[in-house]
Amino acid sequence: MDRIGIIGIGYVGLVTAVGFAELGYKVTGVDKDGERISLLRNGISPIFEPGVDELLKKNVSKGNLFFSDKLEDVVDKTDIIFICVGTPSLEDGRADLTQVEEVSRNIAMNLNSYRLIVEKSTVPVKTAQWIKRTIKLYNRKRVDFDVASNPEFLKEGNALNDFFHPDRIVIGVESERAREKLRRLYERFGVPLIETDINTAEIIKHASNAFLAMKISFINMIADLCEKTGADIEKVSMGVGLDRRIGTEFLKAGIGYGGSCFPKDVKAFYRIGEEHGLNFGLLREVDRINEERVEKFMNRLKEALWLFREKKIGILGASFKPETDDIREAPSLKIIERLLKEGAIVKVHDPKAISNLKKHFGDRDGLKYCEEPYEVARDAEALLLLTEWEEYKGIDLKRLKELMKTPIFLDGRNLFFPEKMKEAGFEYHSIGRKN
Ligand code: UGA
Numbered sequence: 001m002d003r004i005g006i007i008g009i010g011y012v013g014l015v016t017a018v019g020f021a022e023l024g025y026k027v028t029g030v031d032k033d034g035e036r037i038s039l040l041r042n043g044i045s046p047i048f049e050p051g052v053d054e055l056l057k058k059n060v061s062k063g064n065l066f067f068s069d070k071l072e073d074v075v076d077k078t079d080i081i082f083i084c085v086g087t088p089s090l091e092d093g094r095a096d097l098t099q100v101e102e103v104s105r106n107i108a109m110n111l112n113s114y115r116l117i118v119e120k121s122t123v124p125v126k127t128a129q130w131i132k133r134t135i136k137l138y139n140r141k142r143v144d145f146d147v148a149s150n151p152e153f154l155k156e157g158n159a160l161n162d163f164f165h166p167d168r169i170v171i172g173v174e175s176e177r178a179r180e181k182l183r184r185l186y187e188r189f190g191v192p193l194i195e196t197d198i199n200t201a202e203i204i205k206h207a208s209n210a211f212l213a214m215k216i217s218f219i220n221m222i223a224d225l226c227e228k229t230g231a232d233i234e235k236v237s238m239g240v241g242l243d244r245r246i247g248t249e250f251l252k253a254g255i256g257y258g259g260s261c262f263p264k265d266v267k268a269f270y271r272i273g274e275e276h277g278l279n280f281g282l283l284r285e286v287d288r289i290n291e292e293r294v295e296k297f298m299n300r301l302k303e304a305l306w307l308f309r310e311k312k313i314g315i316l317g318a319s320f321k322p323e324t325d326d327i328r329e330a331p332s333l334k335i336i337e338r339l340l341k342e343g344a345i346v347k348v349h350d351p352k353a354i355s356n357l358k359k360h361f362g363d364r365d366g367l368k369y370c371e372e373p374y375e376v377a378r379d380a381e382a383l384l385l386l387t388e389w390e391e392y393k394g395i396d397l398k399r400l401k402e403l404m405k406t407p408i409f410l411d412g413r414n415l416f417f418p419e420k421m422k423e424a425g426f427e428y429h430s431i432g433r434k435n
Contacts, residue, residue: 001025002181005078007071007103009036011047011159011260011326012120012152013084018052019163021059023188028066030074040067048325048352051160071103075110080181082120082150083131086260093267095124104131108138111145116181118148122209122265124272125202128172146178149198151205156259157323168192172201206272209265210283215250216257217289223253223432224296233432234414253432255386255412256293258320258329263290294334297384297412300429304408305382309343312405314376317387317413318350318357325352327360331412332386340366347376351389377403388413397424 001024006017009031017029031037036046043057059065068074074081085099100121107117117135119128132147139145149172154162168191171182179195186193196204219240223233233253241248257263266287273280305311320330327333332348339346348357349370361367370376373392377383377400385392392415401407401424409421411430418435421428429435 002079002185003028003077005074005081006030007074007081007083007107008085008099008121009033009040009046009067010084010086011049011156012154013082014040014045014047014052014056015049015154015159015163016082016084016120016152017065018055018059019160021062021065022055024064026064026066026078027059028068028074028078030068030071032069032071034069037067037069049156049159050323055160071106072110075107075115076112078115080116080118080185081107082118084120084152087121087123087264087268089264089267092271094271095122095264095268097123097127097130100127100131101134104134105138108135109140111135111139111141111143114144114146116146116148116178118150118182119202120150120152122151122205122261122268123202124268125199125206127202128198146173146175147198148173148178148182149201150182151201151208153205153208156326157321164189166191168194170194170196170201170204172196172198174198206265206269209261210269210286212250213257213262213266213290214283214286216252216262217286219251219253220256220293220431221289226432227435230434231432232434236432253414254293254388255297255331255431256290258331259326260328263287263329266290294331294338297331297410298335298338301382301384301410304410304427304429307342308339310345311381312345312347312379313339314380314383314404315346315348316350316373316376316383316385316392317389318348319353319387322387322389323352325350325356327353327356330386332357333360335384335386336361336367340364347378347380349373349376350387351391374399374403377401380404381406382408382410385409385411385413385415388415397421397426401425 004020004025004027006013006029009029017027021027039046043060045053045056083103085103087095090096128147128149151170169186173179226233237251241251266283270280270283318332336346345366347368347370354369407426409426409428414430
């Protein structure tokens with residue numbers, strides 16, 4: 001069995017490490033954040049992701065999973081090395097490949113015998129060619145190596161399930177040896193294995209995320225029309241999505257997509273198109289529609305409250321989606337910032353993301369972090385639901401309403417039914433439905 005190395009223990013790196021260890025592989029993970037490594041060595045996950053804690057503890061104590069802050073440990077002791085470092089956005093939307101470049105140089109300088117280096121981070125097409133060139137340049141001992149691309153499609157909040165039961169696996173290779181190694185690694189998953197050249201694999205990843213983001217912006221655009229005409233976006237979404245050529249998933253209207261992937265990948269992808277002289281205006285529109293969602297939502301709140309100054313506003317849900325503590329690019333960040341700037345007093349609850357919120361906002365005047373959802377409702381003049389956590393579904397609406405000063409409820413994720421909210425006594429506003 002090949003030994004597996006993972007460079008960069010973020011979401012993708014951690015889930016990949018834990019997943020392969022659970023399948024019986026010896027896995028070594030490396031990250032330059034020493035604090036993160038010591039947590040991991042003790043079997044403690046630095047992020048909240050359902051199921052990860054358990055598999056991490058189990059495989060660390062079984063001896064399948066090792067962590068180190070030295071890159072040479074991975075290059076020395078493993079056969080297949082996955083690069084899972086971050087590729088954040090630059091100011092102009094392009095992907096910042098600093099970490100990928102640095103890792104490539106460091107792999108090269110520590111290379112003593114053949115290794116397969118697999119790019120898993122989401123990267124612009126042709127990045128693997130740069131990785132290959134960089135390794136060649138810095139690989140003084142002239143050791144043989146291969147580079148491949150194996151994009152990751154896991155969703156936060158459902159990441160382990162996506163790892164063990166993917167819809168498909170994509171491998172971009174340019175040598176028989178790399179193909180064989182990756183085939184062997186993935187054949188047990190029993191799902192379609194798409195084998196391509198490396199550029200194609202890189203484009204598959206960006207195109208997948210861009211397409212999913214496009215579905216979301218598309219349905220959000222239609223939601224605006226539903227609002228203007230008194231139609232119902234939930235029914236439109238069902239009516240459209242049940243056409244199997246379209247599909248119901250990623251057709252849920254709301255305050256827009258967030259997270260560390262869609263916003264950054266859509267921008268990076270249209271920049272790539274434009275760098276190649278193509279008009280990727282379609283994706284610029286996808287991005288624009290998404291950027292406008294928060295603005296539209298704030299306008300709705302303005303229409304309901306007039307001014308925000310000294311108003312108490314409660315927020316339910318701050319993570320960019322349920323089942324994660326991740327707040328990167330979450331609509332909640334912009335909304336809280338805006339409310340505070342306009343003088344509102346904001347109380348926020350989230351089942352998992354409060355500690356990340358505290359890191360982001362710190363002790364800010366007018367911002368209070370709450371332990372339980374009813375606390376945000378006390379004396380509130382409006383409640384905003386920004387993340388559709390399961391636990392909010394069963395909330396006692398009557399109690400919530402009674403705690404509030406004025407029962408205005410803006411549902412940014414259409415979690416509740418308008419009739420029920422009316423029955424409970426709320427002035428209820430939701431997305432793309434008769435309000
Ligand atoms: C996304 C992709 O779904 C994964 O396939 C991909 O591997 C990952 O990016 C990545 O590139 O690493 P993720 O960002 O974790 O996964 O979460 P999603 O479930 O895709 O949600 C993204 C955003 O879209 C969330 O803010 C969510 O609330 C929003 N969304 C999703 C909608 O507004 N409507 C929908 O119908 C679906």
